[in-house]
Amino acid sequence: MTSLRAQILAEVEAKLQAVVEQLDWAALLRNPREPVGEDQLNAVVMMDGGDRPPDGLTGLVDVCELEFSVAMLVQESGGMKAEELLDAGFVAICNRLIDPADIQLGGLAIGIRRGAMSDPAIGRAAQGARIMGGQAIDFAVEYLEREGDVEIPGP
Secondary structure (H helix, E strand, O other): OOOHHHHHHHHHHHHHHHHHHHHOOOEEEEOOOOOOOHHHOOEEEEEEEEEEOOOOEOOOEEEEEEEEEEEEEEEOEOOEOHHHHHHHHHHHHHHHHOOHHHOOOOOOOOEEEEEEEOOOEEEEOOOOOOEEEEEEEEEEEEEEEEOOEEEEEOO
């Protein structure tokens, strides 16, 4: 079995895949190892983050917090400006991840919250006249991890 944090990230990835399909964007990329090409736009990019130190031990259960980032990389097309595409991505991502009906990510977590959002970066492609845009959103997931059994949600 995989760690609870890996299970949480897999659940987030599944939710982001649904966002890509909802928006009819080209790709969901998780921790890309190569530069993202124009043929992969519009894209949602998920970057796994680390964990903050556990808050404390309660009944052999650590209160943990996992962080990750979600970026949007877009290319103006179909009459939509980069700003409009980034906003559509922001709405879809936040609505899917911070869904009150599943704030506990299928019972894996206490809850998920949105953190900081970067300034949008918008400009011309290195070659050509295409206008590109990018923006990133940070998220944090609070969860309970059993001491000596990091695969099963606490308590």
